[in-house]
Amino acid sequence: MTLKQEWLNTIEPDLKNVLRLFSLPDDFLSGCAWRLWEEEGAFFCRFEREGEAACLSAPVPAEGGDARTDELHGRRAARRLCRQTLYRLCRQVTGIHPPWGSLTGIRPTRLIYEQLEQGRTLEEAGAAVQAVFDVTAAKAELLCDLARVQMLLPPPGDEWMDIYIGIPFCPTRCAYCSFSSGEIGDGRLVEPYLDALRNELRAAAPLIAATGRRLRALYMGGGTPTSLSAEQLRRLLGEVMTLFPGAAEYTVEAGRPDSLTPEKLRAIRDAGVGRISINPQSMVDRTLQVIGRAHTAAQVEEAYPMARQVGFRHINMDVIAGLPGETLADFRQTMEAAKRLRPESLTVHTLAIKRSTRLHLENTPLPPAQTAAAMTEMGRETAKEMGLEPYYLYRQKYMAGNQENVGYALPGHACLYNVDIMEETTHILAFGAGGISKRIYPEEGRIGRAPNVSNIELYIARWKEMAERKEALFGGD
Numbered sequence: 001m002t003l004k005q006e007w008l009n010t011i012e013p014d015l016k017n018v019l020r021l022f023s024l025p026d027d028f029l030s031g032c033a034w035r036l037w038e039e040e041g042a043f044f045c046r047f048e049r050e051g052e053a054a055c056l057s058a059p060v061p062a063e064g065g066d067a068r069t070d071e072l073h074g075r076r077a078a079r080r081l082c083r084q085t086l087y088r089l090c091r092q093v094t095g096i097h098p099p100w101g102s103l104t105g106i107r108p109t110r111l112i113y114e115q116l117e118q119g120r121t122l123e124e125a126g127a128a129v130q131a132v133f134d135v136t137a138a139k140a141e142l143l144c145d146l147a148r149v150q151m152l153l154p155p156p157g158d159e160w161m162d163i164y165i166g167i168p169f170c171p172t173r174c175a176y177c178s179f180s181s182g183e184i185g186d187g188r189l190v191e192p193y194l195d196a197l198r199n200e201l202r203a204a205a206p207l208i209a210a211t212g213r214r215l216r217a218l219y220m221g222g223g224t225p226t227s228l229s230a231e232q233l234r235r236l237l238g239e240v241m242t243l244f245p246g247a248a249e250y251t252v253e254a255g256r257p258d259s260l261t262p263e264k265l266r267a268i269r270d271a272g273v274g275r276i277s278i279n280p281q282s283m284v285d286r287t288l289q290v291i292g293r294a295h296t297a298a299q300v301e302e303a304y305p306m307a308r309q310v311g312f313r314h315i316n317m318d319v320i321a322g323l324p325g326e327t328l329a330d331f332r333q334t335m336e337a338a339k340r341l342r343p344e345s346l347t348v349h350t351l352a353i354k355r356s357t358r359l360h361l362e363n364t365p366l367p368p369a370q371t372a373a374a375m376t377e378m379g380r381e382t383a384k385e386m387g388l389e390p391y392y393l394y395r396q397k398y399m400a401g402n403q404e405n406v407g408y409a410l411p412g413h414a415c416l417y418n419v420d421i422m423e424e425t426t427h428i429l430a431f432g433a434g435g436i437s438k439r440i441y442p443e444e445g446r447i448g449r450a451p452n453v454s455n456i457e458l459y460i461a462r463w464k465e466m467a468e469r470k471e472a473l474f475g476g477d
């Protein structure tokens with residue numbers, strides 16, 4: 001395989017992501033001299049700046065697939081080498097050791113699986129990821145722990161499909177929200193939206209059987225599906241269960257405790273949904289106000305027994321580390337509540353400030369990186385005390401302290417849908433505004449996508465086209 005410099009035409013954003021790991025400004029890059037070349041079966045990369053230099057090499061990937069796949073592997077190897085070399089230089093210059101080392105991607109578990117495919121044991125795979133990417137021992141151990149749990153789950157494969165259904169309404173908008181969800185307001189868009197959604201569901205549901213596949217997991221999220229009335233939920237879920245029977249797992253996000261009533265919970269339970277998510281994010285009222293949640297910690301304390309009484313045996317709890325103004329003591333308060341309320345699964349997110357969010361626009365000060373790191377560590381210890389194991393993990397750009405999001409669950413309670421979507425191993429048919437259907441091509445290492453429009457009014461007008469996009473994506477099977 002011959003190195004092509006055009007592989008690097010779009011690498012600049014990747015390199016800037018590396019700089020962000022060290023809080024270095026983008027113009028650090030313009031002060032660097034760097035080059036990539038090929039010599040005796042290896043790619044070499046060298047970065048130099050103000051007398052400091054880093055030079056690394058990596059073997060040229062063996063050819064063996066079709067030309068397109070070979071090119072993809074070569075391109076990946078070259079770009080990865082450039083990122084790692086810049087990382088090495090930044091580490092030399094700053095003396096900082098980021099917890100995830102040179103990894104800037106969102107799915108670090110994939111690297112463990114790559115190692116396993118090369119015949120290594122889990123321990124060897126963890127050690128290799130630690131050595132190659134400079135990941136800390138604690139993070140490498142976390143990756144191994146969750147790969148161990150994932151390997152016990154029913155294996156994904158081409159014969160399976162997941163369903164995602166988006167309900168893009170929320171009682172109020174959270175300050176950190178970057179989803180396309182809107183405030184429900186006077187509710188005038190809800191019925192037209194549900195009509196369009198039902199039409200889209202009916203039009204595209206036959207695709208599963210038509211392509212010879214089976215349903216694996218169904219997830220209704222958003223937004224906050226429980227912004228709908230009990231009657232709307234009952235009608236929608238009745239239709240959903242008729243169109244999509246037999247999944248191994250059904251989840252409905254019941255995210256905001258202020259949106260819950262016993263009637264709504266019963267509508268979800270009666271439909272046959274086994275897993276819901278009730279998300280405090282923080283159990284500190286002051287923080288809840290700052291982030292625009294419009295509910296209190298007391299409402300969370302009431303919502304859990306309410307859901308238990310209705311019969312839910314699997315409740316997930318989402319919390320966020322690194323929220324504005326929070327101290328470690330505040331986060332401890334949230335963790336204490338988790339221990340009291342005993343969810344079967346707990347997802348510890350780290351705040352990621354995206355550009356479109358109110359927190360970003362208002363330049364809200366956040367806890368320092370060390371505090372965010374201590375919070376995620378506390379999350380891990382709390383989960384362990386509760387008997388929960390890590391089962392999925394992903395990272396995002398702009399995360400406080402370069403940390404991660406981790407889902408923990410009691411044995412036997414890992415959410416298949418969460419694993420599937422994060423590992424990108426299962427096809428997804430997505431319905432509703434903002435949903436993105438995905439077709440996985442494992443042999444080619446690529447994913448085909450069919451996005452639905454995010455704007456609610458456009459979606460209502462164009463649901464038919466959204467169903468056709470899914471048909472085009474999975475057509476030809």
Ligand code: SF4
Binds near residue numbers: 169177178255
């Ligand atoms: S509940 Fe979720 S979707 Fe709704 S505003 Fe908050 S973050 Fe966004």
